[in-house]
């Protein structure tokens with residue numbers, strides 16, 4: 001969706017969206033539209049007892065006195081409900097309320113209310129951001145766009161606001177974050193036959209245009225590094241594994257070259273391997289690279305908005321397939337760290353991939369923090385469902401900073417424990433550890449404990465996004481059904497709050 005900014009005046013055609021606050025009457029602009037339409041707005045409000053509750057909408061078709069097709073009123077709710085998240089969602093809700101109208105563009109009149117404590121420009125910024133996130137659709141594979149179920153035809157939004165040039169300027173920075181989220185959503189939505197490891201590697205190479213240093217480690221280099229756990233996962237696949245490194249050096253003055261390392265699980269398709277998954281729903285396992293998708297999207301966001309920070313993003317891209325060459329349950333693999341792992345279940349492959357990538361990140365870059373994102377366990381879906389991700393950390397300050405960043409952007413994460421008693425459960429009879437804990441008990445923690453064994457003393461957090469990366473239904477108006485892009489906004493905000501020179 002193209003988003004443009006223009007001075008606030010009454011448009012002469014198409015549809016106009018006006019935002020109202022509950023109990024606050026008409027804004028100056030709304031009053032003038034009301035006057036031109038000989039009271040169409042105030043009459044519609046009265047006839048429908050419309051009170052501008054948060055996300056409520058009211059359409060006034062073909063208003064008298066103006067050549068507009070329709071006016072849509074959208075509620076921002078009460079003063080106590082004014083928050084940037086609610087405003088972003090109201091923007092997207094208004095757009096969706098016009099989905100049936102088959103128009104190509106729409107105008108949105110933005111005027112703040114005194115109680116909001118927000119300038120017109122900031123209100124316009126948040127609404128525009130909501131539009132950019134909420135209008136996302138993955139329609140690449142429809143030969144005819146009309147076959148798409150989510151067929152909003154609107155492709156341009158004109159945001160009408162005082163100081164429209166200021167609004168345009170700050171939005172040009174924020175929209176880079178939305179582009180990062182939408183890139184993650186695209187990569188995650190793509191099927192496994194299209195976005196296999198090398199294909200994602202090629203997409204990552206394109207990030208060089210934004211000033212990101214990219215390096216792809218191919219199979220022979222991974223062998224030289226001794227990444228036996230990652231290679232064991234990929235050995236049943238025809239597709240070559242790739243570890244991709246994206247380095248954004250946005251702060252040349254920083255005392256530390258790489259304070260933040262972001263690591264992502266990128267299993268481009270998870271069949272389970274020889275411990276084959278049941279066929280029902282297996283098609284969704286294309287999203288088992290959502291951790292990598294979030295890291296790639298975050299790097300795109302940081303570079304796009306030229307963040308003044310140094311961050312390395314590393315993703316382990318493999319496909320988990322059953323085959324004559326695939327690893328067997330019971331196999332023992334040697335990781336890059338030297339530690340050995342007995343592979344009890346080939347479907348617990350994410351931790352095997354991350355064991356090597358986390359160790360690589362830690363030993364190669366000595367970062368101040370490592371944060372990894374992974375669709376690691378079905379168990380976290382049982383624990384937290386699809387509204388929150390699980391976070392595990394060996395450093396409470398880091399966990400708190402991530403939780404706070406998540407709250408701010410509407411990507412909630414809930415802390416789950418690490419403990420030596422759970423750690424013992426992954427000890428193996430024949431190797432340093434096994435890749436599963438006690439069957440059916442505390443499965444997400446067992447996964448996290450294994451990862452912890454590969455980060456040394458580095459402050460580290462693991463975010464298990466298995467439940468939030470793929471939405472069975474739309475979570476809210478800015479998080480669509482399907483790939484949510486969860487993690488990009490959170491990591492971008494975390495870096496911004498904690499590691500960016502402003």
Ligand code: BES
Pocket residue numbers: 270288345347348349350375376377378379381435436437443466467
């Ligand atoms: N990719 C899955 C986890 C997953 C499950 C992601 C559901 C998204 C939705 C992971 O590789 C896996 O299969 N984990 C196993 C681990 C078990 C064998 C210890 C699981 O959760 O069942």
Ligand code: ZN
Pocket residue numbers: 270272346347348349350
């Ligand atoms: Zn698996």
Ligand code: ZN
Pocket residue numbers: 267270288347349350375376
């Ligand atoms: Zn997996």
